[in-house]
Amino acid sequence: MGRETNVLHIWGNKESMNLNPMILTNIQSSTYFKQKLFELKTYHEVIDEIYYRVNHLEPWEKGSRRTQGLTGMCGGVRGVGGGGIVSTAYCLLYKLYTLKLTRKQVIGLITHKDSPYIRGLGFMYVRYTQNPQDLFSWFCDYLDDEEELDVKAGGGTVISIGQMLRKWLIRLEWFDTLFPRIPVPIQNEIMDALRERYGNCIDSNAFYENGLIMKRSPPPELSEVLRDERKRLRKSRSRSADGSRERKERRRRRSPSREKSTKRSSDRSSSHRHKHESRKKDSRSRSRSKDSSSERRHRRKHKHSRHHKSHRRDDHSSERTESIRNGRKRSHDE
Numbered sequence: 001m002g003r004e005t006n007v008l009h010i011w012g013n014k015e016s017m018n019l020n021p022m023i024l025t026n027i028q029s030s031t032y033f034k035q036k037l038f039e040l041k042t043y044h045e046v047i048d049e050i051y052y053r054v055n056h057l058e059p060w061e062k063g064s065r066r067t068q069g070l071t072g073m074c075g076g077v078r079g080v081g082g083g084g085i086v087s088t089a090y091c092l093l094y095k096l097y098t099l100k101l102t103r104k105q106v107i108g109l110i111t112h113k114d115s116p117y118i119r120g121l122g123f124m125y126v127r128y129t130q131n132p133q134d135l136f137s138w139f140c141d142y143l144d145d146e147e148e149l150d151v152k153a154g155g156g157t158v159i160s161i162g163q164m165l166r167k168w169l170i171r172l173e174w175f176d177t178l179f180p181r182i183p184v185p186i187q188n189e190i191m192d193a194l195r196e197r198y199g200n201c202i203d204s205n206a207f208y209e210n211g212l213i214m215k216r217s218p219p220p221e222l223s224e225v226l227r228d229e230r231k232r233l234r235k236s237r238s239r240s241a242d243g244s245r246e247r248k249e250r251r252r253r254r255s256p257s258r259e260k261s262t263k264r265s266s267d268r269s270s271s272h273r274h275k276h277e278s279r280k281k282d283s284r285s286r287s288r289s290k291d292s293s294s295e296r297r298h299r300r301k302h303k304h305s306r307h308h309k310s311h312r313r314d315d316h317s318s319e320r321t322e323s324i325r326n327g328r329k330r331s332h333d334e
Helices: 021-029 031-039 043-053 088-098 103-110 116-129 132-142 161-170 184-198 220-301 305-333
Strands: 148-150 158-160
Touching: 021 031, 021 088, 031 088, 043 088, 043 116, 088 116, 103 116, 116 132, 116 148, 116 161, 132 161, 132 184, 148 161, 158 161, 161 184
Parallel strands: none
Antiparallel strands: 148 158
16 A cells, blocks of 8 residues: 555545534543543554543533523534533544544554444544545445444444444434535435445335335335335325315315305495486486475565566576677677
């Protein structure tokens, strides 16, 4: 192995090792990292410390993470919290990063035979520092590794190394933190590679191919992903079906009411028209009655025929004066 091929390039943020800022600040401020790990100078000394001190791979020690006082957007959110006592595993992981490991040293970590936690921290180092495009090539030979380790602080979550690596390739969540995000095209390539390796278990027709049960059962991470996808599809289908049914029922309910409303509106408009016409007729009849009544009153007051003849003369005289004026105007214009 040449010197150039033995150099292991770091991907992403070279200062933080792509760790969560809360975890990184707790590591750098912890007395264990500043005092105990500061004394360790070599790669083999750190491996011995991992062998004797690490018993889980969770970022925080059991019961030390404070989330009760947090409210709003930070309360109970994964990767965000009030800190706590950072685990020795993550302190030693960052210590390995400060040593600037070579490719040969990382391969020595992931193939170590003394402790599965040494291997686990080696794989975690790869997950945090290497290019997502190279993750499957790093993990592919160990996806079926059956060596077990307890990854939870306080115990209770025993999984195999292969199961852990498959989970890291599929999901970003790791207890109360997140791994670096894998771009979507690379994630699709990884899923295609897992599909080629484990058959059709990632597709919608899980466990089945041509009506026969597959001989090889898929890993539990893939089955969990399939279950989540199936539940999501069922919920979306049920919601769409329920929505279409509710819409149909609403239309059915609305149709008679709409007919009644149109009938009511037409009846109201016709009645309004009749009322308006009747009002017009009443107003006309009232005006006529008023005129006739005024004439009657006038006649009652002035019973003599001479008085009424004088009205007629006045009317005729006014007409004559207007005709004379019009004639004068015409003659003047000529």
